Amino acid sequence: MTVGVTRENIAIVLQRPRYPENIGSAARAMCNMGFHRLIVVDPGIWDEERIRRLATHAAGAVVDGIERFDVLSDALAPFGHVVGTTARLGGQRPVLKSPEVLAEKLIDLSRNNPVAIVFGSEDRGLTNEDLKYCHQLVNIPTTGFTSLNLSQAVMVICYCLATATRSDPPAFTPRLAKRIELDRMYEELTEALVRIEYVQPDNPDYWMSRLRRFFARLPLRAGEVGIIRGICRQILWYGNRRYEEGSVDGKTMEDGRPLR
Template structure:
């Protein structure tokens, strides 16, 4: 039997999300997979009602606990291992691992370490500067014709594998 991740040591970090509804959807997806800590970087206020509409009342506790911080450095400062995510492939952005490969590593690391799963803005994703802060970078295999996933879909896929 493989080692199970210690989900209480795993957090979702959303770097400059654009839409309150997406934060709500992320809260729901994360809670479905047993992850209840979300850190939002670069924004201090989002429409709570819109977040609740997407999260359902059963994930309201996750919304209540969201930590809002000003900078990515502040967001990532308490974590010992950072997993970045990207749909854009390029020489300066890799090497990349699949969600499943990352999950195998995260399961062991999460036993005694705080892990951040870092997701970028909906419109641009993470820039190279943010990816350089990561210990590993995950890319989710998709059709080459359409590589963009909704933020909550990407969170759900990675959390499911973990």
Template structure:
């Protein structure tokens, strides 16, 4: 069993140089990945892009999708892998390219997957990483920062060669980012309304919630159930707004396990 490369997309978030877009297109095409997505590029000069892509990847560039916002670009994808060279308390559980490629074998059968790369100067911010279901880093001997196209090539190579010989558990069709972000927005407002999270900094408190649901892997119907629960809580709160309710302490869960 191998990764279904037809369901894999390389997503470049705010690349600065058109040559890097072209080189990334060529690297992806070399490894059998034909879908390239570019978000808010600083310079999208097609001539310079094609110069680095060469005729080999002209078709990838011709079909390249360009978006202004990361939310719109990631909306169709059901699993997002973020690339990072940095670690920290909010970037735990980071995997190697080989490990993540093996894990994507069963997921890629029925789910569209985005491999998200950040801008050349700073990579992906914590705000951008909140859209990701998993994180991957490329181990290096010394200097951890790689050229964008080099990073794309390493990840794409591991995806191209990844196989799983042992039978794996079935991975269902997951909810896409548009459905998930709608759910997270609804859940954030509901949890703030009942004082489960701090309304002054909701995204910080929602980090653990996002991590928990990413580990589970939600289907579209799961999202509908959760939003239905939120609607019922919203209704109950509105009906009992004048009642005396004991307020719980913010953050009823540990943040940095």
């Protein structure tokens, strides 16, 4: 039996696209490859007439179904796996250097999990803040000139996803934790680690970036995220109780060391 990517579980997300024409062209590219869920976040200009002009009548249904959000975190909340596209390599960006490799990985993953493929703005791409929501990154190889038109990038990724197939039986893939569940886990984990002084309170995001990359490599399920959140809540509860029991007029604990 030949299996491929589950198209209905794939969404294309455009983060801060600047021009309506690029939104329309992206919708057309998606329609060419059989993908229909398009999400637009904080567009620079929203002009539906200009969007439809480039989408053409054939992709009208994709335009009709566009979901719009003001912030990326809200747009990605229901997804179990998020892939960011980037032209930049090296540094702290662990990047898959082939869309074909990504497509192969998503054959199994997309069977039971909603997957978002995120594209950044035409001039800046995805920022480091955007990338913290991504489980992995993919790069479209180019020669010399790395900049691609937004709709061209969407077409390349969608083509690779549409043509990826495998003949062996599909592997079991669990339902992964959604992005909103992970974000709440990171919030509680940050608070607990700041409270026990494992990370510096003045710049917790810097210290948490390594933990985010570590957890991004793990296919965390909802129940596992719940366990981590429960541990964090217990740390905070116990810390607050010890502070209240050990303080004298709210000053110090029994051993003379303040908890926060």
